[in-house]
Amino acid sequence: MNVNIPADETRPPSAEAEDPTVQAATRIWAAMSGLVLEHGDRRKQVSDALGLSFARAKALRRLVPGPLTMRELGAKLTSDKAYTTLIVDDLEERGLVERTVHPEDRRCKLVTLTAPGRAAAARADRILARPPAAMLTLPPADLATLERLLTVLREGED
Known part of the structure; x- marks a missing residue:
C-alpha cells in the first residue's frame, strides 16, 4: 500500500519542536483532541440513540x-453524489426527510426535514452538546478561564 506522507512530516524534529511552548501546546492539543474525539464517544451515543449511522445523523x-x-x-457532508443519495434514500425511507422538486430549478431536488427528522436532529444536538461529567465539577472560575482561552484560540484561527 502506498501512503502519501507530506515531506514536512518525514523530516527530523526541528528546533521548533524542541521549544517548550510548542511541546506544551502539542500536549494540550492532543489532550483536547482526545477529549472531544474519543472520551465518551458522542458519535456512537448519537448513532445508538437514533438507530442511524453518524453520517445520517x-x-x-x-x-x-x-x-x-x-x-x-453533499458538500456539507463532504461526500460524493452516490453516497449522498444513499444517505438521503435511507433517511427518506425512514420518514426523516422528504425530497421535492426545487421550485426554481426542476432539475434539482430539495431535501427537507420532516417533523420526526427535526426531532431526531434535536436529540442528536442534545447528546453532542452535553459536556463531559468531569467538566461539570470544575469551579466557575476555571470554566470562565477555559471559555476565555478557547475563545482566543477560535478567534486566532479566523
Missing part, C-alpha cells in the same frame, strides 16, 4: 437551518 443536523439541494447537502 450529521445529514439531519445539516438540514436544520432549512432545505438543501442534494448537491449542497
Whole structure:
C-alpha cells in the first residue's frame, strides 16, 4: 500500500519542536483532541440513540437551518453524489426527510426535514452538546478561564 506522507512530516524534529511552548501546546492539543474525539464517544451515543449511522445523523443536523439541494447537502457532508443519495434514500425511507422538486430549478431536488427528522436532529444536538461529567465539577472560575482561552484560540484561527 502506498501512503502519501507530506515531506514536512518525514523530516527530523526541528528546533521548533524542541521549544517548550510548542511541546506544551502539542500536549494540550492532543489532550483536547482526545477529549472531544474519543472520551465518551458522542458519535456512537448519537448513532445508538437514533438507530442511524453518524453520517445520517450529521445529514439531519445539516438540514436544520432549512432545505438543501442534494448537491449542497453533499458538500456539507463532504461526500460524493452516490453516497449522498444513499444517505438521503435511507433517511427518506425512514420518514426523516422528504425530497421535492426545487421550485426554481426542476432539475434539482430539495431535501427537507420532516417533523420526526427535526426531532431526531434535536436529540442528536442534545447528546453532542452535553459536556463531559468531569467538566461539570470544575469551579466557575476555571470554566470562565477555559471559555476565555478557547475563545482566543477560535478567534486566532479566523
